[in-house]
Amino acid sequence: MAETSASKLSKRIHTDGSTHYKSATAPANPQEGDLWYDTTEGVLKNYNASASAFVKVSVKTPTLSGVSGTLYVGATQDLTLAGTNFLTANLVVNFTQSSDSVDVDVTVTPTSQTAATVTVPSSVFDNVTAGNVVAVKVTNSDNLSSGIQNVTAIGLPSGGTLTTSGSTRIHTFTSSGTLTVPSGFSTTSEYLVIAGGGGGGSHVGGGAGAGGMLESTSYTLSSTQSITIGGGGAGSTDTSGTGGANGSNTTAFGVTSIGGGKGGSGYQAGFSGGSGGGCGHGTGTNNNTSATGGGAATSGQGNRGGGGNQTGQHAGGGGGGKGAVGADGAAGGSPGGEGGVGKQNDINGTNHYWAGGGGGTAGVGGSANAGDGGLGGGGGAGAQSPSNPGSGGGSALNSGGNGISSSNRNGGNGGANTGGGAGGGGHGDGDGGTGGTGVAIIAYTL
Secondary structure, X not given: OOOOHHHHHHEEEOOOOOEXXXXXXXXXXXXXOOEEEEOOOOEEEEEEOOOOEEEEOOOOOOEEEEEEOOXXXXXXXXXXXXXXXXXXXXXXXXXXXXXXXXXXXEEEOOOEOOEEXXXXXXXXXXXXXXXXXXXXXXXXXXXXXXXXXXXEOEOOOEOOXXXXXXXXXXXXXXXXXXXXXXXXXXXXXXXXXXXXXXXXXXXXXXXXXOOOEEEEEEXXXXXXXXXXXXXXXXXXXXXXXXXXXXXXXXXXXXXXXXXXXXXXXXXXXXXXXXXXXXXXXXXXXXXXXXXXXXXXXXXXXXXXXXXXXXXXXXXXXXXXXXXXXXXXXXXXXXXOOOOOOOEEEOOOOOOEEEOOOXXXXXXXXOOOOOXXXXXXXXXXXXXXXXXXXXXXXXXXXXXXXXXXXXXXXXXXXOOOOOOOOOOOOOOOOOXXXXXXXXXXXXXXXX
């Protein structure tokens, strides 16, 4: 049968009867000596009848011009390789570090002739020492090797309680300490820094303000950090308000969150802080509004406390939270002011509320409810029976404590490591609760 024009165009007939093909796929029914230029690989191949296969007439030497990505000690990571002549399969990537006795091969499939990705195996990252240089080279399927590219192994930060979520590492500090950052490490991170909540007021006292809350999603972590975690303020234990305290500051990652303001006791106004404390059941002989009786907040860190009220059976204001002001104590039936709600943040993998304000106390001898603590660890207020005490604010790392309406009428404590403000104490011998301790959390993805 006569050969078609298309066939003649796809091959060249030589005088010895051999044929030269040029195509992306191997020709059918080849003969010994036929040549095929493989356009997929860009190489010339010769048909070997004894091997029943086309074999390369010439081979290609790979080059390795760059390695991008970071080789971390103790954690897996992908590296991207750039070069030439990686061919299409079975590229062997070699990692060598003689002083750490590392000599490991990983076989990968290149993404192109000039690019490949390799996942660093545990036999490398678990054995190499931070600061040591690892030599990387490639060998292609022609069994020819490239030159070496050096990659320095970088250590990872340590300190606090470390948890992981995929490739994200989370360091949580519930007490003071140090985040140690090795030389050469630098990454963009997010942080949450919360101060200690204030102590609750006593004797129909106001709820305490939450500790100041600061957050960022663009912090460059590149050096060792000293972490100071603020404690919760003590609750007041007398009608004059001489006892009790604001929460303590938390300092971390170059910022300082201000401790929450303590709640006012009796006729005392709330105290300023990260979030302001709620007023006691009024100041002097006047009914009070939040504008005059609630403690002020620190700009950008929280909200003011609620005002107290002397009308009817008296009621204390709620402490401010990060997400909202503390509610005013009400007139008439005199329910206590609710603590201001905190703010949600999922830095630790759970979308908790943080920095809720403490609840203010219900009126004297009435049946109204005392204020609940704000979501995010605010303590519930105590109450004189038959009033119902306030519940602690939940949806938090640790919920705030409930107030009490039995003989001691004490306010509930703020939730530990939430910065929650404490609840105010009930009429008479009701003591304010203790504020929740602060926290500092930093998270970054490798």
